[in-house]
Amino acid sequence: MTVNGQEKEWTAGLTVAALLERENFRADRVAVERNGEIVRRASFGETELGPEDVLEVVSFVGGG
DSSP, X not given: OEETTXXXXXXXXXXXXXXXXXXXXXXXXXXXXXXXXXXXXXXXTTOBOOTTOEEEEEEOOOOO
């Protein structure tokens, strides 16, 4: 599995939510694209990932 251009370890049953937690992303502050399609935040916990998936995770940063 590739996340933001880097190979990452994949395990069976891994969900988007579990991946975000493992990689220290805040689920409430990211957008996730999986294989070219946006994953809805409400689906993070039920969207299982595969070994060939390509993900882009974009963090929102506030500023002033």
